[in-house]
Structures are given as C-alpha cells and as structure tokens.
Amino acid sequence: MSSKENIKDLGLTKQREVVLQVIRDKDTHLTANEVFDKAKQLLPGISFATVYNSLRYLKETGLIGEISFGNGASRFDALTSRHDHAICTNCGKLVDMEIELPAEIVKLATKFSKFKLESIELTLRGLCPECSE
Numbered sequence: 385m386s387s388k389e390n391i392k393d394l395g396l397t398k399q400r401e402v403v404l405q406v407i408r409d410k411d412t413h414l415t416a417n418e419v420f421d422k423a424k425q426l427l428p429g430i431s432f433a434t435v436y437n438s439l440r441y442l443k444e445t446g447l448i449g450e451i452s453f454g455n456g457a458s459r460f461d462a463l464t465s466r467h468d469h470a471i472c473t474n475c476g477k478l479v480d481m482e483i484e485l486p487a488e489i490v491k492l493a494t495k496f497s498k499f500k501l502e503s504i505e506l507t508l509r510g511l512c513p514e515c516s517e
C-alpha cells in the first residue's frame with residue numbers, strides 16, 4: 385500500500401473518519417453494505433445514509449477509490465493510485481495488482497480504439513490460490 389496520511393490529521397467528521405478507517409483496515413474491497421456493517425461496530429447508531437454520503441465525499445476528495453465491474457454493487461478501494469484487479473470467478477475474492485502495464489499494450493489499445501487515452505485498467509479473472517488447490 386502507498387503512504388497514507390494519518391486519518392486523525394485529515395480534519396474529517398467522526399462519521400467520515402470511521403468510514404475511511406473501515407476501508408483502510410480491510411485488505412479487501414468492500415461494498416457500501418459491508419462498510420455499513422463494519423462502521424456500525426465502531427460507531428453504533430451510524431445510519432446507512434451517512435455511510436453512503438461519507439463514501440461519496442471520500443471518493444470526491446480522492447481518499448478512496450470506487451470500482452465497479454458493470455454487474456453488482458460497486459466496491460470501495462483504499463488504494464487510490466492506478467492499479468489493476470484480479471477477481472476469483474469461484475469465490476469472488478478481489479485483489480489489487482500493483483503492476484505497470486507494458487507500454488506495448490497501452491499503445492495497441494489506443495491504436496485499435498483510436499481513443500485518446502485517459503486511463504486503462506486490466507481485470508484478471510480466474511481462480512484464486514485457495515480455490516485452485
């Protein structure tokens with residue numbers, strides 16, 4: 385994981401702080417519902433609407449990332465720098481891949497699509513180590 389500011393130094397409201405903490409604590413990519421479940425344990429009484437609004441705020445300020453794969457709920461990501469993901473087709477496990485894509489792939493993709501490149505993401509689908517045993 386890349387360097388992170390201390391949550392306490394960000395000047396966030398308690399609720400936003402808790403939501404950010406939940407996302408950073410987990411080495412996984414939680415959905416809004418999962419974040420809500422964990423946030424409730426840290427701050428009983430927090431509402432789903434507050435969690436949802438906090439997620440929007442944290443995303444807009446660049447403190448978290450949001451990913452969606454077209455189907456299902458989007459997931460929130462503690463890692464905000466460009467990275468790719470591998471998804472297990474059996475258990476749904478989602479892991480970060482901090483790898484540099486070869487310039488050749490980027491060149492081919494832009495040449496083929498004739499798009500002006502803004503971002504490029506790679507999604508690897510397959511069986512995770514536990515499921516492929």
Ligand SMILES: [Zn+2]
Pocket residue numbers: 472473474475476477511512513514515
């Ligand atoms: Zn798996």
Ligand SMILES: [Zn+2]
Pocket residue numbers: 413461462463467468469479480481
């Ligand atoms: Zn990620």
